[in-house]
Amino acid sequence: MNEMLLQLGKNAKDAETELRNITTNKKNEVLEAVADHLVECTEQLLSANAIDVEHGKANHMPEGLVDRLLLTRERIEGMAEGLRQLVSLEDPIGEVTGMKKRPNGLLIGQKRVPLGVVGIIYEARPNVTADAFGLCFKTGNVVILKGGSDALHSNEAIVNCIRETLGAHGVTENAIQLIADTSRETAAEFMKMNEYVDVLIPRGGKGLIKAVVNQSTIPVIETGTGNCHIYVDESADLDMAVNIILNAKTQRVGVCNACESLLVHENVKEKLLPVLAKRLQEKHVEMRADKEAQTLMPGAVAATEEDWGTEYLDYILSIKVVHNVDEAIAHINKYNTGHSEAIITENYSNAQKFLDEVDAAAVYVNASTRFTDGFEFGYGAEIGISTQKLHARGPMGLLALTTTKYVIYGNGQIRP
Amino acid sequence: MNEMLLQLGKNAKDAETELRNITTNKKNEVLEAVADHLVECTEQLLSANAIDVEHGKANHMPEGLVDRLLLTRERIEGMAEGLRQLVSLEDPIGEVTGMKKRPNGLLIGQKRVPLGVVGIIYEARPNVTADAFGLCFKTGNVVILKGGSDALHSNEAIVNCIRETLGAHGVTENAIQLIADTSRETAAEFMKMNEYVDVLIPRGGKGLIKAVVNQSTIPVIETGTGNCHIYVDESADLDMAVNIILNAKTQRVGVCNACESLLVHENVKEKLLPVLAKRLQEKHVEMRADKEAQTLMPGAVAATEEDWGTEYLDYILSIKVVHNVDEAIAHINKYNTGHSEAIITENYSNAQKFLDEVDAAAVYVNASTRFTDGFEFGYGAEIGISTQKLHARGPMGLLALTTTKYVIYGNGQIRP
Structure with a gap:
């Protein structure tokens, strides 16, 4: 495997261990701080974005896409506001449900835990960068982002700003990593990193989603198209x-x-x-x-x-x-x-x-x-709308970024 | 696509529509009848199995595998008993949870529904044939089976016996279909039938599971290996x-x-x-x-x-x-x-x-x-033990073969 991806994978695994036990208070403190720091970084974000936009225009990017790519002061405020809204949402991690005593005395329950490492593959929409980080971080997940090449400078600027905040708050910077190499070969390799990535979520158009479903060996949550x-x-x-x-x-x-x-x-x-x-x-x-x-x-x-x-x-x-x-x-x-x-x-x-x-x-x-929308359904945040049947179906809130593990309390039980 | 597979896929889709609304009473009636008829078919099953066993021995199949392949009167009784036990389990289909009135008056809930079409890929264990049918049928799912070539005669005999019972009870025989062509090429094509199959569950050794994870574009539930x-x-x-x-x-x-x-x-x-x-x-x-x-x-x-x-x-x-x-x-x-x-x-x-x-x-x-086992955890039946994090983790009972859909009752709401 590509050395760079391997290193990213290892970093993510180390970060996963740290995030597995981070408290809700700490997560909320960081989300607030990232929101503030994104606004502080406005000038850097705008100049990085200007490079991408100029490049897009020079390459005759359709107007609609240029608009999606464009960052403004208002849109940066919007990204920050999205992160602040996550603070007020209930943290699903740690809840134990269905705890029952079995006839042999074993006490068995299901504890809600992070998925682990979430990969997001998306197109030239820099707002997804902050958004995906926020949703993953609130649920204790590490995120690896693979954005479109057209938004690379913007994404790097946003990720740097987030990592600075993480570092300043004593949390591993590898809670978010961006794949800077936007080649197709690297994307294809990334989609086969089953050992390091627990789930892949493509966000974008039909073509992107289909490519990920067809190429990935990592479990995919298919979002989107609606006829x-x-x-x-x-x-x-x-x-x-x-x-x-x-x-x-x-x-x-x-x-x-x-x-x-x-x-x-x-x-x-x-x-x-x-x-x-x-x-x-x-x-x-x-x-x-x-x-x-x-x-x-x-x-x-x-x-x-x-x-x-x-x-x-x-x-x-x-x-x-x-x-x-x-x-x-x-x-x-x-x-x-x-x-x-x-x-x-x-x-x-x-x-x-x-x-x-x-x-x-x-x-x-x-x-x-x-x-049909996470906010309208009352989840307060949305990672996408799943059109597949496994794991999550319909608008996906924070719960879709979690899994469970069985916790079993015994006192010496053996199987007869 | 292979004409035979395409036909199987279309049959499954038609059957899916029929099974979507079958009542619990009807499902239980059929499960009891299949159990009885399997025992009635004992002689046919034993002679079909004898061909597979003889063939396996002639091809120097390891003793342990021959034992797994072998059907006896007792084992056929065991398969029937497994189906009868499903009758007593609660049917998860149709329950609506979390039904809440939104501020705009929309009443939104999540209804538990079948996954649709389940593909099972397994090795030379004929008992899986009846077992997988029972679990899928109880949850209103259509099943397409791809068993090992070593057990083909046994599997065909079991599937015929089940289809006879379905027909006799006025239920579509295509609730269960067996892929009779056991070639690798056909298996590889089957694993890419996303349009017709909602989930693929490999049941068998490490090699089989890995092959399915790597080749399938259909979502896979990985079961199994335990270090x-x-x-x-x-x-x-x-x-x-x-x-x-x-x-x-x-x-x-x-x-x-x-x-x-x-x-x-x-x-x-x-x-x-x-x-x-x-x-x-x-x-x-x-x-x-x-x-x-x-x-x-x-x-x-x-x-x-x-x-x-x-x-x-x-x-x-x-x-x-x-x-x-x-x-x-x-x-x-x-x-x-x-x-x-x-x-x-x-x-x-x-x-x-x-x-x-x-x-x-x-x-x-x-x-x-x-x-760690479906029966010991109190589910009363098990489709396998999931070692992945998406959809289901740990012992999978009937619930793992279901999904949900949002049902929304309005009275003219439009989005402002």
Whole structure:
């Protein structure tokens, strides 16, 4: 293995031992201090970021990405504020649950402990650097970051600032390490460091996530893509339906819990679709509809098979007429990405059926899919939204960065 | 993709939809019926198994493996009994926990649901076939089995018998499917069927598990290997220590929770080791000791560096003298496989330190490591012992074969 990665791995293992027993008070003290120091380092962060931004522009980076890359005084304050919010969250580490006396006298419980070493692979978004550190540190995890090459100077500046604070507070600086070599070869090697890294979390677009899932031998928590549907049932309150569809589609379009596809029961298509078409056009939403819907939606173009499986992340909505709730559920289970799905209905049995049979992280009755989010669900912080079924599903709060170990108190028990 | 695998995957997806809503009563009825029918099929199972056993012997299969492969009337009864025991276990599916009203009126809870499609890759142990089906079926999961080529006739006979029962009870036969092509190429393709399989569980030796972890792009639950330690502290009750060590080493040697390595505090080495050596020799345990221990244990040979990292699964024990509990913990965290570790001590602080700092699925004070087991922990059934940190850690009961989905009841909420 690459010497640099090996050293990083060893450093992380040593730091893991130290963080395993750090108190909540100490963690909170450090998080506050890191927040303060990030703001103190504003000038350094801005000048490092300026290099990345200039470089990005010179390389014709799309405007949206440049915006994500850009740091401002306000955004640095925002990173600091994110860390301060973590202080007020309950520390999940150390709780022992289910402690029970077995018939042979053994007392067995499950203690919540850090995962150990968390690897984060992400794109050119420097705010993820501080964010991921905060979530991992609050849960006693060591973090190794592999950011995009486009944000290298920014990430280095942020990590240096964090490490300075750790050192000043007598905590191992290796609680956070950044892989400075942003080559693909190094990334590929990093994804096979099972001996040193307990879990890998990719944060970014579809391509990044797929690459990590395919290459990593370390367990991966897959976050993200959302081809989310809303199904308007025969019995729906149609005003409510229009409001929810517009909210889920247009309140923010570039996010994974936005609605991408609409299914409408044939018995309400005539009442709903013309009205909806008008409202969608006001918001400049492109409509891609099947034949039945197209005739009722002026301005709609014909949807192709590809549309049903596409997460647009844009002002585009696919629309299809279905004949009953079963057809809607079957369509959703065929094309969805396991993120968020909603039914609008006043029918009790159809609501229950939809909740039971749709296979997704979050299934809604009569509400916008836009609520699938750590803050909205009441966790107060989020490491991402898991679309896989193992370990964590849906919005992941601090608990997703922990595991348990069995602790067993005996007095000489042997197995007969 | 291989046409056969693709068809298996599609069948599994269809079956998944059916099993998502099957009632506990129906599942229990089928489990009872499968148990009965397996016993009814005894003659067919024995003749199919005879082909595998004969073939194994002709190919010089080691005796231990032939024994694992062999079916007898008693063992078939045992498989049936295992299925009947599942009937009495509580069905975890459908429970909704943490249901809370959010400030905006949304009612959000987490519903326990099946994982979906579970893949099991295992070696020539036909009992795993019935066992894995039972655990998966009780939790509403579809199972795809990839057994060893050495047990193919036995596995086919068992799977046919189960599918007959499913059909007779009006349940999809594809709740269980066996990959009849036992080639490595097919196995390798199977491990990349992310679209159809939600989790892969390898059951078998170290080599098999490692191959699956390295090749699979499907999330894997790693079960298994156990390089388990016992540390005898300065303050230990030495009679208790001897009893526990002998139990953990010799009660059954070929299992993952058996003790493989002993650490002894230098202040008790003279009292403990000569007595222990005698008792171990009575049980024909080979002792591989470091220099300090070797002089106190007649008959002990010198341990090599390799010994510290070896899971013997045999009548062999490595022994090392340490200077304090910290050295013991550091040694364990360096060489263990994250399975089961024990301290024998009367010292409160050392007991707590050991529980806190040793990184393993199960950490014991004053008890034998042999208790790490689904039945002993009170789960009544076990799909394996997870030595990884994600999703499940330690003995995995039915809960490990489930996930959750968020169910959200609204009345028109949109995101501001």
